[in-house]
Amino acid sequence: MGPRLELTRRGFLLSAAAVGLTACGVDTDTAADPASGQTHRVATDLGEVDVPQHPQRVVAADFYPAFILADLGITPVGVCEYTEELVPPDYRSLLDVHTIGPNGQPNVQEIATLAPDLVVSMGYVSGRSKMQPVYDQMKAVAPTVVLLSSSQAKFWRECADRLAPIVGRDAEGQRLREDYAARTAELRQRHAAALASTRWAYVSQGNNTGTWTLNFAGSALGGVLADAGVQFGSAAAGQTANGQQYSYEQLNVLNDCDVIVYPVTYTGQPRQPVQDVLNQSTFQELPAVRAGRLHPIPNYGVASYRIATAALGDIDKILQGLA
Known part of the structure; x- marks a missing residue:
């Protein structure tokens, strides 16, 4: 994640986030789930969070979440900056989504202007201490889910399996797991x-x-x-x-x-x-x-x-x- 921010700057960003939401005509007390107001408590690697059962406006704060969300049938309203030649063809629509800063450096003010009902961030366990200050800012804007993993090989799988039920897409997540397992088994046999x-x-x-x-x-x-x-x-x-x-x-x-x-x-x-x-x-x-x-x-x-x-x-x- 991005570098640790000074407290004075952090205070400014939090205030700016609140102002940005108000300017957009969004009530910060009800932004969590504008569709139904229903939430559920989920376990994240930075504590339990109450999130919308069916989020409508999700921001992917760094590299991985946007692809996982797209697999689950959710198009984020905000993503990090991507290099076009490194984005798979099936995900090129992500290049048209509003960007909220470079990978690992989410701009909290920019996120606030999107009036999200959920922010998703994914990183490595080793970066937990660096993620905490930015997390503290983002959770003031919207419920923020942080998922951590320990290695590249585990990262996408662990985060995908954990995120699917959080965003109410259990069935889609199960189908993706089964498709991948079936493909590996078929390939090994053939x-x-x-x-x-x-x-x-x-x-x-x-x-x-x-x-x-x-x-x-x-x-x-x-x-x-x-x-x-x-x-x-x-x-x-x-x-x-x-x-x-x-x-x-x-x-x-x-x-x-x-x-x-x-x-x-x-x-x-x-x-x-x-x-x-x-x-x-x-x-x-x-x-x-x-x-x-x-x-x-x-x-x-x-x-x-x-x-x-x-x-x-x-x-x-x-x-x-x-x-």
């Missing part, structure tokens, strides 16, 4: 031979020049790969963290991999830091690359069940080529 005979690696850019990342089962796409029955090469096998950073000189840890996948945008191109890894002569000499088993994955930024299911489609296409 490609059992190829999955058993190959070892995979998921690579991306590093944090510094001259480095790259080997992503493990704890990463967003890595978790989907594991669900699909993929076996990782020796450097990633059994690892549950997000991943590990290596230097270019250590690309040989991928020598035992039969398939290598890497992230691309929805225009089909890798971002330049990823392309820099792919351009390394030592990368080009890896057995998997020389065998023509280097594959792009556009749905690597897994943020919801439908995106995860689309990633299974990417994996399925690769496995078909291994048959």
Whole structure:
């Protein structure tokens, strides 16, 4: 989330939020559920909150909630700023929604102008202390649900499963879970031979020049790969963290991999830091690359069940080529 705000600034923003709601003709005492006034108490990671049973105006305060809400059939009235080339085609309508600030830096004044009846924010457990000050501001504007997770692989699934009943969409949430589970089971069965005979690696850019990342089962796409029955090469096998950073000189840890996948945008191109890894002569000499088993994955930024299911489609296409 955004940086800790000074108390004086916080007080100003809270006052501005209240003024903004009044200016919009919204009674802050009844904004929680204009449709019915009915609420239910839900458990969040920053305490229990009374939220509308069927919210009508939901703000997604950071990256994940908008995709999860869209899966559940709810179009947010406010979202964070997105890079167009990284938004899946099925979610492009989110690019037309009012923005409330960069990811991790929600503008409380901007949120207030939208007169929401619910604000949803999702982050990592490690960022709890940084989220608290902004949460304190947002909950003065509308009931605010904060959901936290501990890893990329768990994030989208845990938050989606918890959010569905909060917003009154249990049936939709169950259907999404069942569809994903059925797809993984079908893929594992149909490609059992190829999955058993190959070892995979998921690579991306590093944090510094001259480095790259080997992503493990704890990463967003890595978790989907594991669900699909993929076996990782020796450097990633059994690892549950997000991943590990290596230097270019250590690309040989991928020598035992039969398939290598890497992230691309929805225009089909890798971002330049990823392309820099792919351009390394030592990368080009890896057995998997020389065998023509280097594959792009556009749905690597897994943020919801439908995106995860689309990633299974990417994996399925690769496995078909291994048959």
